[in-house]
Amino acid sequence: MHLSREAFRGLVLEALEGLPEDFLDRMDNCDVVTQDWPDSHQLDLGSSGSRYDLLGLYEGIPLTERDFYDLVLPDKITLFQRPLEAICPTKEEVVEQVRITVAHEIAHHFGIDDERLEELGLG
Template sequence: MPVRMNKERFEELVGEALDEVPQELLDLMDNVVILVVDDAPPEDPDLLGLYEGHALTERGWDYAGVLPDRISIYRRPILAICDDEDDVVDEVAITVVHEIAHHFGISDQRLHELGWD
């Protein structure tokens, strides 16, 4: 049974996960917004998070005037795989780190090698 949690509490957990990211990394993040979204896209309903944009490693001299990159954290899919609030805390932290890593150009394969599944 999915964990029941309102959006405000879930957003607090995302904020707490961001507080755990070293400030040096947060300072390097550029032109990116982090959003809590209720549902994943219909084509991938089990997705927990998604990075959309141009990773820092892919930005060239002509990178200017673009909309911010987006990190979406999907509330309902995360709640659906968790047994209790402690599981939600852990999964939110993992998902936030995973998507921030994509902003820095770290691939899913490398994250897997590092143990961030």
């Protein structure tokens, strides 16, 4: 499975547009970007040993922790194209996995942790 960067970006946008409206309304100062592979710093943050294991990463200050929030860089959600392609043999599976990963990382933006996401089926 190998998509062009543009096609992959398109899938990420579709995943975002497919989210419930009140979900999107609550997002604040948060960029969603795509990248081929995670770099070593991102791998550390994602606590993944292998670059194939990190599909997405949330970096920022969750909404629940913004007590003194002013003049800071936007939160960033990164979707890693190559690892996603590597585990998804078909485009349909990439679409589904991008959808899950986008929702998972946005949930982190909302302050929901991985444990709770497992319970919600978004681990």
